[in-house]
Amino acid sequence: MKAGRCTFKAMAAVTVAMTIGLLGFVPAQAADxxxxxxxxxxxxxxxxxxxxxxxxxxxxxxxxxxxxxxxxxxxxxxxxxxxxxxxxxxxxxxxxxxxxxxxxxxxxxxxxxxxxxxxxxxxxxxxxxxxxxxxxxxxxxxxxxxxxxxxxxxRTSTAVTKVYDFLKAKGWTKVALMTATDGFGKDGLEWLTRLAPEHGIQIVANEAFDVNDADMTTQLVKIKAAAPEVIICWTIGPAGARVAKNVKQLGITIPLFQCHGQPDPKYLELAGSAAEGTYMPSTKLMVADQLPDTDPQKAVxxxxxxxxxxxxxxxxxxxxxxxxxxxxxxxxxxxxxxxxxxxxxxxxxxxxxxxxxxxxxxxxxxxxxxxxxxxDVDSLEIVQVVNGGWKRVTP
Missing domain, CATH: 3.40.50.2300 (Response regulator)
Structure with a gap:
């Protein structure tokens, strides 16, 4: 009887295997x-x-x-x-x-x-x-x-809108631009200039720099002479930190805004004390612990x-x-x-x-x-560097 049962089980196993093969079934662990x-x-x-x-x-x-x-x-x-x-x-x-x-x-x-x-x-x-x-x-x-x-x-346009909404709420309307000559900087320049009129923003100076420039004081001296209320710098990477350092070296005390690509500990490291007080639009990731518990993104x-x-x-x-x-x-x-x-x-x-x-x-x-x-703009927060960290701020 034992031998018969074994033979029957073996035949059943072969039948199941042939059926799987004919129907094209593949075990989940073997899925491509x-x-x-x-x-x-x-x-x-x-x-x-x-x-x-x-x-x-x-x-x-x-x-x-x-x-x-x-x-x-x-x-x-x-x-x-x-x-x-x-x-x-x-x-x-x-x-x-x-x-x-x-x-x-x-x-x-x-x-x-x-x-x-x-x-x-x-x-x-x-x-x-x-x-x-x-x-x-x-x-x-x-x-x-x-x-x-x-x-x-x-989008760059979304980040620019977030910045301009903040400036308008603060009553800062005279703006100087510092933008990189690469694709990202040019995109920023396009939207900064295009959206300025509808937000009541007056661009009083417009200077450009290469992301590999070691020093931007020449451009910033011209900006200082134009007497803006705010400087907006549009670049990602180390160049933004160099601009912040040059701003401090020249004794420029008006607010400096960086773009939405700069909320990064590397910016804090490279800019050092010059980062203190600078503003920028940021994803909520950088101020997660400051979000209200009702924010649906907080748990994610x-x-x-x-x-x-x-x-x-x-x-x-x-x-x-x-x-x-x-x-x-x-x-x-x-x-x-x-x-x-x-x-x-x-x-x-x-x-x-x-x-x-x-x-x-x-x-x-x-x-x-x-x-x-x-x-949309609600996906961004305006943050400020305070005591070497990121603080969520409102106008």
Missing amino acids: PIKIGAFFDLSGPAASIGTPTKLVADMVVNKINKEGGINGRPLELVIGDTEGDPTKALLVAKRLVEKDQVTALIGPTRTGTGMAVKAYTEKQQIPVIMTIGGDPVIAGGKYGPFTWTFKTPQ IREFISLYKDVYHYDRQYPINTHSGYAWDAIMILANAMRQAGTDRAALRTAIEQTRGYVGISGIFNLSAEDHNGL
Whole structure:
């Protein structure tokens, strides 16, 4: 009898195996991963932003996979280094799309590299959620179509509006501009000048600098002579700290505003005491402990901070900055869309565009065909450097 039972069990097992094979069933653990291309400035001038962005991308993919992946399929990041170079960024994008056959792309880090790849990715019809601050990638018009292109950092226009609303409330109307000559700085200049009239802002001086300039005192001497009430500096990275130092060296005591890319411990480190008192728009991530408990983002941000600091200990090398949540939001939006639409590119693109009410690190996202960012001014806080830290301020 024992031998008969064993034979019967063996035959039953073979029958089940053949049935699975014929029907095409695959055990969940053997499901093919969904490949996502992730390309950032892992080297070059913006590596201090790009590298932790990549680490956050790893972190959120690990979280999603531990929770079951996307409809039973794990996510897999395929990494590329743009080196901060537009030509390199395009080569990396082509490799990820054509060789690695990724379903979608996350990144890159800067406006220039984003614009360098956009025409290609639009032509390839592959969804891209960028982690760059500049507007041109989703501006349309002279910048080209953005059907397949999205981004998670606030639009430059949104950040400028936040600053101008604050200035208007304070009664500061005479403004001097200091903007970088790179793509991000030019985008800032465009919106600072375009939106000034409707906010009652008068631009009394307008100076430019290269992000690699060691000293900006020449431009600031001209600005001082124009007697503005406020200086607005539009750049990311070390250049903003150099402007702050030069402002202090010249004895300029009027408020200095930096852009939404500067709330970063690195700015505090590089600017030193010159950072004290400076203002800037920021994501809520930088003042999480100052948010009211009723803020729907607070719990999401707390989870992010706990994973970043307590689980992965990324803050030991890369303290949290305003850029930290961009990749988290990009991958979460992509993952939510995949759960609804699968991995077909066209269906996925549509699902991303229909994102409504996603509560992220950088804000509550409501995308549309016209707006491939989906954040408004309420997603930003005006912060001031006080005693070497970030203080949430109101007019």
